[in-house]
Amino acid sequence: MxxxxxxxxxxxxxxxxxxxxxxxxxxxxxxxxxxxxxxxxxxxxxxxxxxxxxxxxxxxxxxxxxxxxxxxxxxxxxxxxxxxxxxxxxxxxxxxxxxxxxxxxxxxxxxxxxxxxxxxxxxxxxxxxxxxxxxxxxxxxxxxxxxxxxxxxxxxxxxxxxxxxxxxxxxxxxxxxxxxxxxxxxxxxxxxxxxxxxxxxxxxxxxxxxxxxxxxxxxxxxxxxxxxxxxxxxxxxxxxxxxxxxxxxxxPTPSPERLRAIVHAHLGEAAPHAEQLISLFLDRRSKGELATDQLLQAVYLARHAQGDTTDRGHVADLVLQFLNQDRL
Missing domain, CATH: 3.40.50.300 (P-loop containing nucleotide triphosphate hydrolases)
Known part of the structure; x- marks a missing residue:
């Protein structure tokens, strides 16, 4: 075929x-x-x-x-x-x-x-x-x-x-x-x-x-x-x-599986916090418009944030901002 x-x-x-x-x-x-x-x-x-x-x-x-x-x-x-x-x-x-x-x-x-x-x-x-x-x-x-x-x-x-x-x-x-x-x-x-x-x-x-x-x-x-x-x-x-x-x-909007593949393709395996951020991204995406490149930015930023105890949710807040004007 x-x-x-x-x-x-x-x-x-x-x-x-x-x-x-x-x-x-x-x-x-x-x-x-x-x-x-x-x-x-x-x-x-x-x-x-x-x-x-x-x-x-x-x-x-x-x-x-x-x-x-x-x-x-x-x-x-x-x-x-x-x-x-x-x-x-x-x-x-x-x-x-x-x-x-x-x-x-x-x-x-x-x-x-x-x-x-x-x-x-x-x-x-x-x-x-x-x-x-x-x-x-x-x-x-x-x-x-x-x-x-x-x-x-x-x-x-x-x-x-x-x-x-x-x-x-x-x-x-x-x-x-x-x-x-x-x-x-x-x-x-x-x-x-x-x-x-x-x-x-x-x-x-x-x-x-x-x-x-x-x-x-x-x-x-x-x-x-x-x-x-x-x-x-x-x-x-x-x-x-x-x-x-x-x-x-x-x-279509990327599924969770495609999001994981996209993150891996761009940022490789060295992203142990990626799964947590993908879950946060999916949760927020259900409430307002977000773009896939915002997830990539969040994963990259969290990777380079100092300390193992860094609040990944706070890091996500910095970039996972809704694109809908009425959600700002």
């Missing part, structure tokens, strides 16, 4: 992505010359992400839904309470399948589609044009930088991992704007399209500062659809057209 699984949730890097079959005909995109990327590049954020990726505890349902999104080339919309691992899932998949650094796009109410696609330093380009003789070749591409979404849609031979974090905080139009890019696997950079007659190819920096991406005639065309994780804390509803084109996964 598990033979079809590309992502296995083991945390051990492997080359299973090579076994991913061709996409369904309605999700096949372009056959442009493939762009290479460093599959073992650093995560691009901080040293904490490799640990989170390795320590992530994926349950069987999560593993199946990740593989469903991979096979169907559809975005994975992940919902759940704060701290259940929605964002960490993207890093776990990138680590296990060796798909390079995660391309993270944090969403706010002011985020627009163009923010995710590319940036253009028009002032820098004009200043150079004023200083450069007309006959001198100009590297126009260095005034552009692809955003996280734009980089994910570049013609890579293997899928990149794109994390669109907290999409429920976006303006009402952004989910529908994303649909067109995800459906067509294509977007245009008008500033490059306008000079396509004199500049066929431009070498543009990707969001992760990896190898430059060759863009022909100002068009960015997807070759391998990225593995897209869209996280939501449930602060808004999404249009039916958007939901229809996503694979949906709800991450």
């Amino acid at each position: 598990d033979d079809w699984l590309i992502y296995r949730g083991s945390g051990e890097p492997h080359d299973g992505i090579q076994d991913l079959p061709a996409p369904p005909p309605w999700r096949a995109f372009y056959s442009d010359r493939p762009t290479a990327f460093d599959r073992d590049h650093a995560y691009g954020l901080s040293d904490r992400w490799p640990l989170r990726a390795v320590a992530y505890q994926a349950d069987p349902k999560t593993v199946e839904m990740v593989n469903t999104a991979l096979y169907l080339r559809r975005p994975l919309l992940v919902t759940g309470d704060p701290g259940v691992g929605k964002s960490s899932l993207a890093y776990a998949v990138a680590h296990e399948l060796r798909l390079g650094p995660v391309l993270r796009w944090p969403i706010t109410s002011r985020s627009t589609l163009k923010d995710g696609l590319y940036r253009y330093d028009a002032i820098g380009r004009l200043e150079e044009a004023d200083r450069t003789p007309a006959a001198t070749p100009v590297d126009v591409g260095r005034y552009f930088r692809l955003g996280p979404l734009g980089t994910a849609m570049a013609p890579y031979a293997l899928p990149r991992v794109l994390l669109v974090d907290e999409i429920d905080k976006s303006d009402i139009d952004l989910p529908n704007d994303l649909l067109d890019v995800f459906e067509e696997g294509f977007f245009e950079i008008p500033e490059l399209s306008r000079v396509a007659d004199t500049l066929t190819d431009a070498q543009v920096r990707p969001a992760d500062d990896g190898r430059r991406v060759a863009i022909t005639a100002g068009q960015v065309r997807c070759r391998a659809f990225p593995f897209v994780v869209l996280t939501s804390n449930g602060e808004r509803d999404f249009p039916p057209a958007f939901l229809r084109r996503c694979v949906r996964l709800h991450l």
